[in-house]
Amino acid sequence: MIEKLWTKKDLISLSELTADELTLILDTAAEFKKVNRRRVKKVPALRGKTVVNFFVEPSTRTRVSFELAEQRLSADIINMTSSTSSLIKGETLLDTLKNIESLQVDIIVMRHAASGAHKLLSERLSCGIVNAGDGAHGHPTQALLDIFTMREKKGSLEGLNVAIVGDILHSRVARSDIIGLLKMGAKVTICGPATLLPREFRKLGVRVCDNLRNAIENADVINMLRIQRERQQASYFPSISEYASIYGINSETIKYVKPDALIMHPGPINRGVEVESHIADGPQSVILEQVTNGLAVRMGVLYLIAGCLGN
Amino acid sequence: MIEKLWTKKDLISLSELTADELTLILDTAAEFKKVNRRRVKKVPALRGKTVVNFFVEPSTRTRVSFELAEQRLSADIINMTSSTSSLIKGETLLDTLKNIESLQVDIIVMRHAASGAHKLLSERLSCGIVNAGDGAHGHPTQALLDIFTMREKKGSLEGLNVAIVGDILHSRVARSDIIGLLKMGAKVTICGPATLLPREFRKLGVRVCDNLRNAIENADVINMLRIQRERQQASYFPSISEYASIYGINSETIKYVKPDALIMHPGPINRGVEVESHIADGPQSVILEQVTNGLAVRMGVLYLIAGCLGN
Amino acid sequence: MIEKLWTKKDLISLSELTADELTLILDTAAEFKKVNRRRVKKVPALRGKTVVNFFVEPSTRTRVSFELAEQRLSADIINMTSSTSSLIKGETLLDTLKNIESLQVDIIVMRHAASGAHKLLSERLSCGIVNAGDGAHGHPTQALLDIFTMREKKGSLEGLNVAIVGDILHSRVARSDIIGLLKMGAKVTICGPATLLPREFRKLGVRVCDNLRNAIENADVINMLRIQRERQQASYFPSISEYASIYGINSETIKYVKPDALIMHPGPINRGVEVESHIADGPQSVILEQVTNGLAVRMGVLYLIAGCLGN
Numbered sequence: 042m043i044e045k046l047w048t049k050k051d052l053i054s055l056s057e058l059t060a061d062e063l064t065l066i067l068d069t070a071a072e073f074k075k076v077n078r079r080r081v082k083k084v085p086a087l088r089g090k091t092v093v094n095f096f097v098e099p100s101t102r103t104r105v106s107f108e109l110a111e112q113r114l115s116a117d118i119i120n121m122t123s124s125t126s127s128l129i130k131g132e133t134l135l136d137t138l139k140n141i142e143s144l145q146v147d148i149i150v151m152r153h154a155a156s157g158a159h160k161l162l163s164e165r166l167s168c169g170i171v172n173a174g175d176g177a178h179g180h181p182t183q184a185l186l187d188i189f190t191m192r193e194k195k196g197s198l199e200g201l202n203v204a205i206v207g208d209i210l211h212s213r214v215a216r217s218d219i220i221g222l223l224k225m226g227a228k229v230t231i232c233g234p235a236t237l238l239p240r241e242f243r244k245l246g247v248r249v250c251d252n253l254r255n256a257i258e259n260a261d262v263i264n265m266l267r268i269q270r271e272r273q274q275a276s277y278f279p280s281i282s283e284y285a286s287i288y289g290i291n292s293e294t295i296k297y298v299k300p301d302a303l304i305m306h307p308g309p310i311n312r313g314v315e316v317e318s319h320i321a322d323g324p325q326s327v328i329l330e331q332v333t334n335g336l337a338v339r340m341g342v343l344y345l346i347a348g349c350l351g352n
Numbered sequence: 353m354i355e356k357l358w359t360k361k362d363l364i365s366l367s368e369l370t371a372d373e374l375t376l377i378l379d380t381a382a383e384f385k386k387v388n389r390r391r392v393k394k395v396p397a398l399r400g401k402t403v404v405n406f407f408v409e410p411s412t413r414t415r416v417s418f419e420l421a422e423q424r425l426s427a428d429i430i431n432m433t434s435s436t437s438s439l440i441k442g443e444t445l446l447d448t449l450k451n452i453e454s455l456q457v458d459i460i461v462m463r464h465a466a467s468g469a470h471k472l473l474s475e476r477l478s479c480g481i482v483n484a485g486d487g488a489h490g491h492p493t494q495a496l497l498d499i500f501t502m503r504e505k506k507g508s509l510e511g512l513n514v515a516i517v518g519d520i521l522h523s524r525v526a527r528s529d530i531i532g533l534l535k536m537g538a539k540v541t542i543c544g545p546a547t548l549l550p551r552e553f554r555k556l557g558v559r560v561c562d563n564l565r566n567a568i569e570n571a572d573v574i575n576m577l578r579i580q581r582e583r584q585q586a587s588y589f590p591s592i593s594e595y596a597s598i599y600g601i602n603s604e605t606i607k608y609v610k611p612d613a614l615i616m617h618p619g620p621i622n623r624g625v626e627v628e629s630h631i632a633d634g635p636q637s638v639i640l641e642q643v644t645n646g647l648a649v650r651m652g653v654l655y656l657i658a659g660c661l662g663n
Numbered sequence: 664m665i666e667k668l669w670t671k672k673d674l675i676s677l678s679e680l681t682a683d684e685l686t687l688i689l690d691t692a693a694e695f696k697k698v699n700r701r702r703v704k705k706v707p708a709l710r711g712k713t714v715v716n717f718f719v720e721p722s723t724r725t726r727v728s729f730e731l732a733e734q735r736l737s738a739d740i741i742n743m744t745s746s747t748s749s750l751i752k753g754e755t756l757l758d759t760l761k762n763i764e765s766l767q768v769d770i771i772v773m774r775h776a777a778s779g780a781h782k783l784l785s786e787r788l789s790c791g792i793v794n795a796g797d798g799a800h801g802h803p804t805q806a807l808l809d810i811f812t813m814r815e816k817k818g819s820l821e822g823l824n825v826a827i828v829g830d831i832l833h834s835r836v837a838r839s840d841i842i843g844l845l846k847m848g849a850k851v852t853i854c855g856p857a858t859l860l861p862r863e864f865r866k867l868g869v870r871v872c873d874n875l876r877n878a879i880e881n882a883d884v885i886n887m888l889r890i891q892r893e894r895q896q897a898s899y900f901p902s903i904s905e906y907a908s909i910y911g912i913n914s915e916t917i918k919y920v921k922p923d924a925l926i927m928h929p930g931p932i933n934r935g936v937e938v939e940s941h942i943a944d945g946p947q948s949v950i951l952e953q954v955t956n957g958l959a960v961r962m963g964v965l966y967l968i969a970g971c972l973g974n
Contacts, residue, residue, distance in 0.1 A: 077767045078767070079711070080711065081710055081711030081712075082711045082712070082713065082739075083710065083711035083739070088392055088394065089390070089391065089392030089393045089394040089424075090392075090393070091393065091420060091423070102762065105743070105763075105766070106766065108741060109713060109739065109741060109766050112713070112740075112741075113711075113739065117393075117394070117420065117423040117424065118423075119416055119419060119420060119423075121412070121416070132619075132620035132621065136621065136623075137620075139640060140413065140619060140620070140640065140643050143640040143641070143643035143644045144416070144417065144420050144643060144644065144647050145388045145389070145393060145644065145647070308754075309754035309758065309759070309762070310754065312758075329761060329762065329765040330765070332762050332765035333765045333766065333767065336766050336767070399703055399705065400701070400702065400703030400704045400705035400735075401703075401704070402704065402731060402734070428704075428734040428735065429734075430727055430730060430731060430734075432723070432727070443930075443931035443932065444934070447931065447932065448931070451724065451930060451931070451951065452727075454954035454955045455727070455728065455731050455954060455955065455958050456699045456700070456704060456955065456958070
């Protein structure tokens with residue numbers, strides 16, 4: 042019944058989806074969340090279908106979450122990582138994936154640094170393409186799990202005040218969150234060091250705010266982005282400890298947070314940087330719940346896409 | 353019924369098979385090709401059987417094709433790669449595989465550079481051994497998929513003119529193709545730079561030809577071998593571009609190709625070297641069909657072997 | 664019925680188990696050994712359960728044995744290796760595993776060099792934890808398979824004379840064997856170069872013996888530990904060849920071995936070092952049988968643990 046409403050073979054970006062389609066994914070995910078609480082956490086929905094996880098950029102959490110989603114849908118699964126695929130020398134990405142498709146693969150879940158790669162491939166291949174993260178552009182299933190968690194905890198997204206804090210500039214999570222949240226009627230504030238805060242988001246109706254207190258004191262949800270300590274981000278602000286004291290949720294800044302506000306983080310968390318340890322483990326944190334919901338959301342996306350593929 | 357005719361627990365080289373056995377594999381593969389077109393691409397034929405993919409040399413395509421074949425036969429699968437197996441220090445290959453066999457493994461699919469390794473192991477182990485490529489000696493399932501594709505498109509192999517072009521000297525694909533094609537009654541011509549063209553194949557009844565036009569103008573099938581740019585092959589001919597112009601299928605040389613001749617390539621293709629891009633994607637090319645058929649052929653081989661194992 | 668007696672969600676060390684619990688594991692494993700001899704080597708016992716193999720230290724044999732055990736129990740399986748997990752930067756082990764648990768994982772099978780890690784995690788996580796080896800501390804499933812093999816071949820462990828020979832100091836296998844064997848009523852002798860022979864085991868009732876003949880001439884079972892040639896062990900004794908002649912089972916020392924004594928080795932064997940080649944392949948050797956039994960024992964452990972998990 043539900044899948045009749047879904048007509049897309051790909052999930053590339055939330056910008057292509059209507060609010061109704063986003064709601065359909067969230068509703069489908071809610072059903073799969075129930076499956077994951079059963080004694081037998083498995084449904085035969087994708088039995089005899091093949092899903093390839095093609096991760097050109099390394100990833101552990103997202104890949105594991107997708108792989109488990111596929112297993113619980115009873116799909117056949119092939120994992121190809123960057124090191125595996127680099128062995129296919131002298132071949133274009135399109136040729137590699139055309140070859141994979143020729144194995145009667147139904148869905149390719151792909152992480153690739155090039156932002157346009159997913160779109161191009163979705164047009165050239167008849168199998169489904171799911172974007173599992175692409176450079177700094179988008180990470181739609183992460184945004185969907187964030188939105189799912191907010192809706193589950195707060196009832197509705199309409200009018201919800203969501204603050205996203207950190208390195209907005211390099212964050213594919215922030216970009217996808219903003220797109221999805223605005224479609225669902227939420228109000229978004231972004232906050233972070235000025236050097237990491239792209240002002241052009243104002244055009245979309247996002248409030249841009251470089252003062253943490255202003256950003257969070259009315260927020261119903263605070264999504265703290267991860268600082269990529271291993272990358273060059275440190276050059277955008279004086280030091281990690283200064284960043285933590287000004288833009289982290291800690292014993293000081295928690296005073297400005299509403300007592301019923303949710304504290305979110307896409308993980309993996311740098312304890313004591315984005316969120317102080319006792320707060321990350323405290324009653325307002327839904328960080329592990331996000332992980333649980335990610336699995337349900339990915340099951341929902343794969344289920345809907347498989348349902349509208351021809352074969 | 354069909355599997356009664358099959359009595360071998362191993363597939364090491366096509367030289368050990370009769371034309372009837374080759375035909376049995378092709379017929380079995382044809383059945384599995386139908387399975388791969390179904391909504392549920394899976395049969396329970398190898399349920400409760402264990403297959404180990406033991407790839408001492410790296411490989412992506414062949415391993416993925418085998419792994420998917422095993423999944424669609426419902427086998428339990430263990431993947432061991434060169435890096436994994438190198439961790440088993442101070443142990444001989446035979447000891448490693450004796451240990452694997454002690455886990456009640458049914459079939460070991462092995463890629464190994466040493467040409468004699470598969471034969472030795474097939475004699476020492478009671479589980480089935482499938483050769484997934486061994487140095488420059490043989491690659492029987494690649495040859496089987498090539499032959500399957502020719503038979504499917506051309507009806508019969510009897511009297512079929514097949515030209516194999518490129519680095520014959522180092523190609524396990526060429527070696528296995530020649531053996532299988534001759535058994536099936538095809539006429540084989542090999543062509544390539546003189547330095548890469550072993551004259552001793554003449555003894556087998558193969559036509560040896562260093563002029564491309566002569567080799568291909570009567571060919572019903574042209575199989576273009578991959579140039580291993582990353583290896584030392586370049587030293588066998590002046591330059592890649594010269595090779596491409598003399599031995600590649602391009603806008604010039606396509607003029608000598610019969611309009612209904614098939615153009616094949618084992619992949620991954622170097623576009624513009626062995627085959628010009630528009631020809632590789634054109635109506636005579638069956639390159640992606642070969643990939644599809646490879647899956648069916650591997651399902652057929654594993655099915656036949658599993659059927660004649662004792663347990 | 665049988666699983667009612669089992670109440671533990673974790674297997675961290677054999678020291679936590681009673682002789683009855685050890686016997687329950689051995690009896691359960693004996694049932695699964697029968698499954699592994701069937702045509703269809705698979706039971707649905709863990710269908711819809713998820714097991715994560717989290718190997719922070721590399722391992723091939725133990726991981727493959729666990730993975731196959733999980734497949735034959737029909738579990739859903741995620742493999743995470745050291746290289747995979749090192750990608751999760753800036754995160755504690757507890758956070759990594761809390762995240763894994765949030766994916767509704769039932770059991771985590773973990774190899775980790777830190778001896779206390781398994782215990783800590785078993786207290787903090789509600790999913791089951793199985794120790795697949797931890798530094799030099801313990802390797803309970805290896806000990807269980809050793810004990811299973813002895814019981815199967817000798818009928819009972821009560822009063823059985825077991826000699827363990829080699830680098831006792833660094834061996835997690837020896838440590839776990841000793842604990843389990845003493846609980847089951849066996850008499851244990853340890854033997855090896857004085858530098859590798861911890862005298863404190865005497866307190867447990869173990870006979871410590873640096874002369875091989877004295878150690879083995881009354882032994883019903885001789886377990887030869889692997890020399891880690893790649894590690895620094897060589898500095899503990901003059902040379903490998905001297906070690907082999909003094910502490911190896913070879914054409915000379917086999918004269919002191921009772922004709923019905925079992926010769927065991929955890930593998931991978933250094934032929935000609937711990938055991939001479941013809942003896943390793945001879946009638947007294949049960950080395951490959953140990954591999955077979957390891958699979959059955961791991962199936963038994965996973966089955967019992969899954970049966971007492973809440974969900």
